[in-house]
Amino acid sequence: MKHAEFALRCKIAAAIVMTTVLTLVAAPAWAHGGQSPKEGYVMVQQAISFLANEPDAKGTSEALVRVDDALNAEDQDGVDIPVLEQAKAALNAGNADGARPLLQSSIKAAVASLKPATGDETGTTIVVPPLRRNGSLSGSDWVLLILSLFVAVGGAVFSYRLRPPENLGALGNDIRAVRALIPNQSSTPSRGGDDNVH
């Protein structure tokens, strides 16, 4: 048994070592590159995303950084610079709501010329903000809520009624009592119908 255990542990260790070597040998340097696009229109999309997700001063500040990046980008294909400048002016004036449609409009030509996305391209043309609910429940929401509550309560009642007849302490006492009555009881686990069935 000791030899078998030792052999098993050696196999596990070998598998770990092999996996580590395969990973390290095959891997290039630590993660580099990734999602740092150079296209101006993507930088404008980043600005829109900040305004959509963080509609506060921080989001506006981040958006302005991205707009400046877009204005200085080497690749400005499809970006309407005058409209982008108008958007920047709106942001500087604190008008984020007015800036967003201008930003989207400034990259209309760029996104219209996009091919279908492949690999890990986003395929995003229009940056849509997070879906927000109006907070109140509709009529059908109330029906579903009440039905669900009914089901949950019914299930809970059903679960309670099917609970075990005794707690662990009482069960333990029962077992000890049976074993005291039959001291030579086999330790082999029962597989058959000679057990008590409640």
Place this chain on the structure above:
Amino acid sequence: MSTEVNVDPPSDAAPDGAQPGWARRAWAVVDDRMGVSALAYPVPEHANRFAWTLGGITAVSFMVLVASGIILAQFYEPAPELANSSLRRIETNVWGGSFIRGIHFWAAQAMYVGALLHLIRVFLTGSYKKPREGNWLVGVTMFGLLTLAIFTGTVLKWDQEGFEALGHNVELAQLLGGLGFWFSPTFSVQLPIILRLYNAHVVIIPGIILVLVLLHFLLVKRHHMSPHPRLPVGELSEQAPVAEPTQPFTRHLRRLAAFGITLVGILGVLSVLFPAAIGSSPVAGIEISRPPWMFWWPFTLENWFGLPAIAWGEGTFFLILAILPFVDRNPERWWRKRPVAMAIALLVLLALITLTILMIVTPAKNHLGA
């Protein structure tokens, strides 16, 4: 004597010798062919306690996920340009769409929590010990697949959060070199990666989980329910004592059904009151979102040590789980007699909880492309 216990429905012949009713005759026809009453084999009474039904509750969550996922798949479009908008259509234009999507989202949370609690219970009661080591490994594998399913499901939203999750995945794939080839967008360059992740989410991962669930159940049947460490065991401590009363397995299934009904009701309530979110359209090159809560602890590691820490952290976690039965040779099952195992488990749990909490107070920052 028969080794199976006959329970409801009773035998064909009525007590007074009269012909059984049509319902009993119909049941007998079905049972003769499908062997349903074979499910009424005896199991120890402690198997009907809540802690011993957590695995079954996890399985119920999986069934809810499959059913709700099939419905969602009728309306979801797995293309980068259309995925996010198709979800918005499900939420706003499909009757009951928001409810079904909420059920799917909350069932995923329930399955993860159920699996975690089941894993903790199995650990605390030493139920992974001989002869159940193999079944423990099957369970750990399913837990890993569940994590992957939640990851792919998050990406399929194709919103900013999902896209950032994908970005981490792509860079981790580069890190893993040969081992990460499937997660690389260049593996099948003419396809958008969302389509391959969709295939994984709806076919590959659930398919493998289904096979492993069946294996898991068969191994439980093979090895029987593990003994409860608080109950006196016989000389053979791997099994419940002969003296412990038993109940038919169908009783266990009935209690599980009751818990399952309760769970479905709770999922419905959560779905209405806390509907699943859809974020903004994805944009490359920024990180402004947080991942789902079960990924917070590796992302705190990422904040401290960089992207590779996610792979090291998750890898170490699953490695600890996998080698547990082979390293813990203490034959005791009662937790008070396993101080080393309990101490290590407590340390791991505290570390995970601390790292998770730290994520709440840490703002999202750029790691990708660094």
